[in-house]
Amino acid sequence: MTEPLSFDVTRLPSPHLNDSHEAWRQTVRAFVDREISPHVNEWDEAGAFPRELHKKAAAAGLIGLGFPEEYGGISDGVDVFHSLIAAEELARAGSGGLVAGLMTHGIGLPPIIALGSEELKQRIAPAVLAGDKLIALCVTEPSGGSDVANLKTKAVKKNGGYIVNGEKTFITSGRRADYLTVAVRTGSGGAGGLSFLLIEADRPGITRTPLKKMGWWMSDTASIHFDDVAVPAENLIGQENAGFAGIVANFNMERLSMAAQAVAFARVCIEDAAAWARDRQTFGKPLAKHQVIRHKFAEMTRMTNATQSYLDHCAWRVMKGESPVAELSLLKVQATRTMEFCAREAMQILGGAGFMRGCRVERIYREVRVMAIGGGSEEIMNDLAARQMGL
């Protein structure tokens, strides 16, 4: 008997995974089954998940994963694939908003780890990795997110520190965060005039406004306004005007992780659509027995298989220490296209039931766009890759 199509069946075996990866998968899965899956619908409708989840996730090892041991992280014996398994298993709950909100430190903290002073790292990282404090990354501005090099929020030197003025928007965990990793302009125009500042969110002059969204409801997304916010000099992350490196510090893992989530969301769509298609009777037989529907499953599986293999390839290169920028860009596009396709096809298979709130496919369908826009949009990713093709 062949096994029925499911989340696990659609995961191609990978030559890069060993026993510790599989054991880790069991841990994350148990965590998700116990702490997350039973609540996702309720949390999404409520527009928030409990803050304590960060502590619980930290205790299970999810928050520290991949960060250096000396700051409370877990890095001994850990490779890229442990992180991707975490992303994939978290995505299995069928809520990107949950992953984005729970794992915001995955983009907020790396600039500090990559560039920050020892004092700054010791001051910030342990509390974040213990799940006690939340940190957000503030790059995007109302005037644009793709063209990062031209951002406008200004930090001016004064009394040995900085005065910050400007506005950030679409910031994940923007209102919950205790710490903000903020890209600011300290120098002239372009990428060479950017710096990163660590700004405590309770500093006077900061106002935060919640934003309503198409999806990712349980994730806190906000605009953050900086009005003459005084920031001490020791909060500068790395060197002045060398902040672009902090943005780059996020690229590899953010793209790999978003790709891993996107394929996992696609597999969730396949699983739920397959369960429905086996059960649902139309025209006297199960949906799954109609050729038009069967071919949808073949196509969806073809897409997830190809994407998973490409993901494994890219992750393996990152694990070896490479930074294959063009491949990672194309991978992200491939992964979100796969998610988009599978969400669409699964919705068709579910019919009207899929349009009703409270199922994973409906939520994933609403979350496709943010996956294809955030963390480097499709257009920007393709452009980045094309520039390296000697055209």
Next chain:
Amino acid sequence: MKILVPVKRVIDYNVKVRVKSDQSGVDLANVKMSMNPFDEIAVEEAVRLKEAGTAEEIVAVSIGPEKAQDQLRQALAMGADRAILIKTEETVEPLAVAKLLKKVVEEESPELVILGKQAIDDDSNQTGQMLAALLGWAQGTFASKVNLADGKIDVTREIDGGLQTVSLKLPAIVTTDLRLNEPRYASLPNIMKAKKKPLDVKEIGDYGVDVAPRLETLKVTEPPKREAGVKVESVAELVDKLKNEAGVL
């Protein structure tokens, strides 16, 4: 004090079990296997006793296939100190398991054995009780709370009428119920550390125990499919059906 915790590799509780077409059993090919959930609770309780300073060493033991090493590694990652696998590819019935565990107890001399109240695959609910009888030890089954102090252990048991607390002299056998605790996750650093903890692999034959099955499985079948419910038009019709069809009124 040393605690022995037997753990069993069973079909994962999330798996929708399928009966083999020849009705000889359930299909285990490519099916996700996990540690019996009641055994996870047993490991957790032992680890808590160790963390509280009451126990010094936790030994996990499994009787099962080579792959049961995965479950032992999980027990080690949760906090057990070392593990023993008694290897067999055959089905071992509760009495045989109890006899094997008795041998392990004689070798290891633990003062406490904590087992799951039952395994979710065959739901026998026998091993702990049989082991207690074979050893002549006190037993506290279906524990929802344990309190260990002054050479005795108080076990609060979930029984039909409510809760019963028994006080046992050590050495003793405890079997866990669902509400005893919430097992921890094996964290990644502990998964890594668990790889370096000792895991002895023994052959079932080493123990000189008669493990031949006493039971013969005639056939395994799916439970009958639930019939769809009926909708009634009126209260009168409902009362009529309850009286004349269900016979409950």
